Amino acid sequence: MDLNLNVSGELTALQVMQDSPVIPVIVLTDVAQAVLMARALLAGGIRMLEVTLRTPQALACIEAIARDVPEAVVGAGTVRNAQDAQASAMAGARFIVSPGYTQALAQACRDVRLPLLPGVATASEIMMAQADSLSELKFFPAMQTGGPAMLKAWNGPFGDVRFCPTGGVTAANAMDFLSLPNVVCVGGSWLAPADALARGNWAQITALAFQASRLNVKAD
Numbered sequence: 001m002d003l004n005l006n007v008s009g010e011l012t013a014l015q016v017m018q019d020s021p022v023i024p025v026i027v028l029t030d031v032a033q034a035v036l037m038a039r040a041l042l043a044g045g046i047r048m049l050e051v052t053l054r055t056p057q058a059l060a061c062i063e064a065i066a067r068d069v070p071e072a073v074v075g076a077g078t079v080r081n082a083q084d085a086q087a088s089a090m091a092g093a094r095f096i097v098s099p100g101y102t103q104a105l106a107q108a109c110r111d112v113r114l115p116l117l118p119g120v121a122t123a124s125e126i127m128m129a130q131a132d133s134l135s136e137l138k139f140f141p142a143m144q145t146g147g148p149a150m151l152k153a154w155n156g157p158f159g160d161v162r163f164c165p166t167g168g169v170t171a172a173n174a175m176d177f178l179s180l181p182n183v184v185c186v187g188g189s190w191l192a193p194a195d196a197l198a199r200g201n202w203a204q205i206t207a208l209a210f211q212a213s214r215l216n217v218k219a220d
């Protein structure tokens, strides 16, 4: 964790990616649990938190974390259109993650002054994102779309692009991605398992975050 990063200012996508080796992908249905979840992850050393817009309570959860856990940096995931981006910004999200790429979404994120980490799965999508000056991208769904081998292949033509592979990434295979030169971090839901959330097992979540925060051993 880069403790020198001023998390109160505007962030870049690269800063979001560089803060820890794993960005937890979180599905929340309860505002009270959201705050406890954020604190548990923070206690394990992870503060960049992606809360997915997949539940009716997601925006309220983002708002609660932004308000009650100021040491965390909460972003919105599963953002698919301009309206989602605007609502996320209003709720206090500090970054936006999307499963795919559209120019409309990129423009909306610029309008609300939030960094966008857009999902790509093909060379053409990378080229479209780069045409809009975006070179920090989420590779999604990473395992299902070719895994580390795909990223190795892309490092030739797209050596200037840095990726956050997400989708099918686990504690067991995260290093296969993190050891690649074009990977800055990975995203994954394994840090916030639904059963631990349901049982309020915050110690388990802190332990998972701690392990994840120590994953990256790439030499500079």
Ligand code: 3PG
Binding pocket: 025, 140, 166, 167, 168, 169, 187, 188, 189, 190
């Ligand atoms: C998702 O779409 O939920 C994210 O990509 C996380 O995927 P995962 O559950 O495979 O980590």
